Amino acid sequence: MPLSHGQKPTACLALADGTIFYGKGFGATGETQAELCFNTAMTGYQEIMTDPSYAGQIVTFTFPHVGNVGVNPEDDETADPVADGMVVKWDPTEPSNWRSAGELSDWLASRGRIAIGGVDTRRLTRAIRQQGAPHAALAHDPEGNFDIAAMVARARAFPGLVGKDLARDVTCAQSYRWDEMRWAWPQGYARQENARHKVVAIDYGAKRNILRCLASAGCDVTVLPASATAEEILAHDPAGVFLSNGPGDPAATGAYAVPMIREVLEKRADLPVFGICLGHQMLALALGATTVKMNHGHHGANHPVKDIETGKVEITSMNHGFAVDSQTLPAGVMETHVSLFDGSNCGIRMTDRPVFSVQYHPEASPGPQDSFYLFERFVASMDAA
Numbered sequence: 001m002p003l004s005h006g007q008k009p010t011a012c013l014a015l016a017d018g019t020i021f022y023g024k025g026f027g028a029t030g031e032t033q034a035e036l037c038f039n040t041a042m043t044g045y046q047e048i049m050t051d052p053s054y055a056g057q058i059v060t061f062t063f064p065h066v067g068n069v070g071v072n073p074e075d076d077e078t079a080d081p082v083a084d085g086m087v088v089k090w091d092p093t094e095p096s097n098w099r100s101a102g103e104l105s106d107w108l109a110s111r112g113r114i115a116i117g118g119v120d121t122r123r124l125t126r127a128i129r130q131q132g133a134p135h136a137a138l139a140h141d142p143e144g145n146f147d148i149a150a151m152v153a154r155a156r157a158f159p160g161l162v163g164k165d166l167a168r169d170v171t172c173a174q175s176y177r178w179d180e181m182r183w184a185w186p187q188g189y190a191r192q193e194n195a196r197h198k199v200v201a202i203d204y205g206a207k208r209n210i211l212r213c214l215a216s217a218g219c220d221v222t223v224l225p226a227s228a229t230a231e232e233i234l235a236h237d238p239a240g241v242f243l244s245n246g247p248g249d250p251a252a253t254g255a256y257a258v259p260m261i262r263e264v265l266e267k268r269a270d271l272p273v274f275g276i277c278l279g280h281q282m283l284a285l286a287l288g289a290t291t292v293k294m295n296h297g298h299h300g301a302n303h304p305v306k307d308i309e310t311g312k313v314e315i316t317s318m319n320h321g322f323a324v325d326s327q328t329l330p331a332g333v334m335e336t337h338v339s340l341f342d343g344s345n346c347g348i349r350m351t352d353r354p355v356f357s358v359q360y361h362p363e364a365s366p367g368p369q370d371s372f373y374l375f376e377r378f379v380a381s382m383d384a385a
């Protein structure tokens with residue numbers, strides 16, 4: 001509910017330009033500063049909050065009913081929520097879903113994440129579109145004491161995501177094996193027992209469902225930390241290398257990830273490589289292209305992307321604030337997918353090698369064309385190698 005007349009606000013969102021939104025706090029108390037984006041998906045708030053690519057960002061949900069299906073232990077994309085905070089129109093009602101195991105507010109509180117309800121998210125979304133993803137401070141105080149000038153100053157002091165390497169913060173500490181497959185009725189998550197190809201997946205902030213898709217497509221997955229060297233990766237003798245999604249500025253990984261990818265490509269011309277999101281951007285950088293910061297990025301589950309080679313349009317799930325500049329793709333690298341919203345690059349491949357990547361989330365993209373075919377393409381390239 002929005003605040004009623006005379007009710008004291010218990011949460012406050014302050015943008016760096018001085019715009020203030022008041023509402024009702026839920027989740028953890030305290031204050032956080034981050035970049036503010038908006039996500040247009042109608043479902044999946046738990047997956048969004050636990051997508052490691054949201055590190056350093058507060059998410060505004062344009063869909064008004066958030067929290068109404070509760071939370072459950074199966075839908076986390078990583079162990080901890082990673083988005084810094086959430087902004088919603090209605091504060092959550094009692095959860096109603098057969099899979100619900102708890103309330104969003106408690107779940108956020110136990111994970112130290114702040115949320116504000118009762119915000120005019122349409123107005124806020126328009127502001128984000130107009131000024132570009134702003135820096136913001138979000139505070140929750142049950143007593144309703146907010147020092148607005150100090151919050152605006154802290155929002156202004158937030159350094160932003162340009163030049164920021166966050167992949168190192170969210171990567172795994174140690175390597176591990178992954179064999180869990182995609183969720184299916186009625187068995188839930190089954191294990192892959194007949195994997196055909198050994199794949200090394202580099203974790204820059206990998207979502208679990210991407211690893212599940214690799215397993216479902218027939219991969220025996222070994223996950224390595226972001227700092228893995230080309231030598232360490234090739235020592236596993238993989239049939240293919242996967243580069244995961246992740247947070248922050250892809251160009252800020254130039255000290256380790258980009259040179260590692262370049263070295264793998266130089267040493268093994270035959271090796272299939274598949275990248276998603278941050279993995280896509282870093283692959284493009286390794287091949288010699290550049291990336292740019294977008295105005296307000298793409299965050300949602302209804303983004304139309306055209307496969308240039310087949311002419312088919314996929315309705316995709318996305319979460320990115322940087323993009324590959326397709327004008328900078330070198331010879332031998334072609335653009336394969338393009339956003340039908342703004343023409344920005346959404347996929348590349350090497351013309352003479354099984355090396356390709358996409359900007360969107362094929363593990364979470366809804367119909368009409370299931371984007372799972374990209375995982376099958378990766379496996380087909382390993383079959384052919």
Ligand SMILES: NC(=O)CC[C@H](N)C(=O)O
Pocket residue numbers: 053244245246247248249250276277278279319320321322323
């Ligand atoms: N989903 C992702 O991997 C995001 C990639 C990158 N951090 C961006 O914002 O563009």
